[in-house]
Amino acid sequence: MRLPFSISSVRLPREQPTRNDFTTALTKSAPLSVSVFTYGLAYGALAHSTNHLGLVQSLAMSVFVFAGASQFTILALLKQGTAFWAIVSSVFLLNSRQILYGLSLGQYLTKVKHGALPFLSHGLTDESYSVSILTAKEQELSSSFFAGAGTAIFVPWLISSALGYLIGSMIADPAKFGLDFAYTAAFMGLLGAQITSSMRLLTVALAGLAAAAAAHWYGTSGAVFAGAVVSFMVGVMEK
Amino acid sequence: MNSVAYVWLIAACGIATYLTRLPGLWLGRVLRVRPRLKRGLDSIPVGVFAAMVVPSLVNGVAKGGHINIPFALAALVSAVVALWTKHPLWTMISGVVSIALLRLL
Numbered sequence: 001m002r003l004p005f006s007i008s009s010v011r012l013p014r015e016q017p018t019r020n021d022f023t024t025a026l027t028k029s030a031p032l033s034v035s036v037f038t039y040g041l042a043y044g045a046l047a048h049s050t051n052h053l054g055l056v057q058s059l060a061m062s063v064f065v066f067a068g069a070s071q072f073t074i075l076a077l078l079k080q081g082t083a084f085w086a087i088v089s090s091v092f093l094l095n096s097r098q099i100l101y102g103l104s105l106g107q108y109l110t111k112v113k114h115g116a117l118p119f120l121s122h123g124l125t126d127e128s129y130s131v132s133i134l135t136a137k138e139q140e141l142s143s144s145f146f147a148g149a150g151t152a153i154f155v156p157w158l159i160s161s162a163l164g165y166l167i168g169s170m171i172a173d174p175a176k177f178g179l180d181f182a183y184t185a186a187f188m189g190l191l192g193a194q195i196t197s198s199m200r201l202l203t204v205a206l207a208g209l210a211a212a213a214a215a216h217w218y219g220t221s222g223a224v225f226a227g228a229v230v231s232f233m234v235g236v237m238e239k
Numbered sequence: 240m241n242s243v244a245y246v247w248l249i250a251a252c253g254i255a256t257y258l259t260r261l262p263g264l265w266l267g268r269v270l271r272v273r274p275r276l277k278r279g280l281d282s283i284p285v286g287v288f289a290a291m292v293v294p295s296l297v298n299g300v301a302k303g304g305h306i307n308i309p310f311a312l313a314a315l316v317s318a319v320v321a322l323w324t325k326h327p328l329w330t331m332i333s334g335v336v337s338i339a340l341l342r343l344l
Contacts, residue, residue: 035326042328057245064253069284072327074252076291084240084248092255094287097280099263106267121261178339181310184295185317185327185334191288192321192330200285207286208293215294223290231286236279 025131025148032127037156039068042186044164045171046072049179050079055165062161066122066154069190070094076183077220086221093228101129105146108136112143123150199238207231309341 026033040062047058053075061071070091077087101124112120120143128149132141195201207227214226240248299310317334324330 038326038328042331046331052240053245054242057242057249060246061249061252064249065256067256069288070252070256073287073291074248078240078248084244084251087248088251088255090287091252092259093283095256095259097283098256098259100272100277100280102260102263102265103267103270103272106264109264110268117264118261121264122257124260124264178313178335178337178342181299181313181317181338182331182335184292184299184314185321186331187288187291187327188314188317188321188334189324189327189330191285191292192318192323193325193327194285194288195322200282203282203285204289207289211286211290212294212297215290220291220294223294224287227286227288227290228283229286231282231284231289232279235282236275238278238282 021142021144022148022151025135025145026152028135029127029131029149029152032131033152033156036068036127036153037160040157040160041164041167042189043068043071043075044161044166045168046075046164046182046186047161048165048168049182050075052078055162058165059158059161062158065091066157067091067095067098067125068157072183072186072190073224076187077224079183080220082219082221086224090221090224090228093224098124098129101126101133105129105132105136105141108132108141109143109146111140112146116143120146120150123147123154125150125153127153199234203231203234206234309338309344312341313338 043062044058047053047061053061061074065071065074073090073094074087077090102121105124109117109120123146128146131149131152132146135141135145191204195204207230210230211223211227215223296314300307300314302310313334316337317330320333321330
């Protein structure tokens with residue numbers, strides 16, 4: 001068995017930087033870039049409606065957290081006055097699936113220079129994972145490709161977060177009749193995208209039930225943990 | 240929370256997310272994941288989203304001990320749009336517009 005720390009002592013053949021792979025990744029990710037752009041508009045508009053975060057803070061979140069579902073959740077939890085560590089741990093739980101993306105993709109990234117990985121890893125998302133893993137099965141995955149797949153998501157996410165925030169500030173007044181419902185509806189959309197099988201529908205029912213009960217006693221953060229635990233257990237027990 | 244706390248919150252959430260990115264990629268060179276664990280972790284977002292949706296639907300529909308009809312109808316519209324488009328922006332727009340219109344009636 002190889003150990004992670006042994007890698008730095010092994011001289012790997014230096015990878016040739018290929019601009020080509022970078023642009024190939026941008027092209028392959030284009031449909032996802034468009035979809036991420038529309039997600040970002042929703043995020044920006046909601047960030048404005050919280051009345052908690054300024055434009056710079058909302059953008060800082062898009063730069064440093066750079067995870068759509070988590071950012072929606074942070075906003076909703078902030079709005080409900082959830083405690084600091086409850087928000088942070090919800091974010092960790094929500095993103096824990098990315099550990100798997102890393103484990104699955106890491107085996108194809110053996111040629112990436114050691115010092116580059118900490119930077120490249122920030123570009124790991126649902127979208128860049130999908131594009132990269134499909135490519136890794138056809139050809140060798142270079143760091144240029146992985147960088148391109150990350151950039152294809154990062155840039156539209158930033159631009160659309162800012163644009164969404166500005167649109168939100170313009171429509172805040174006319175939309176005040178319905179803004180309280182915006183979060184629930186946005187999460188319904190995120191949930192809809194996850195319902196891909198009847199098993200997932202069962203998970204929604206069980207997790208929703210547990211969450212509703214937990215919300216009654218422990219509030220929103222209790223609901224999130226109950227939902228996460230139940231769905232994890234259903235996933236593990238699934239045949 | 241005040242605005243200094245927001246900076247810390249963004250930093251802490253950024254670190255929490257980063258910890259789900261780098262270590263996995265690094266360990267991916269030596270470790271393999273069991274399919275059961277994979278399915279479990281894959282299911283977590285469903286549970287979190289359900290937890291954000293279900294209690295607020297229950298509260299919204301049964302607000303004040305009677306059925307809130309505009310809320311219930313808007314929730315129905317959003318549910319249909321959510322399953323059809325599977326997208327948060329379109330669901331959000333349809334939800335906000337429909338509840339605003341229903342309240343004006």
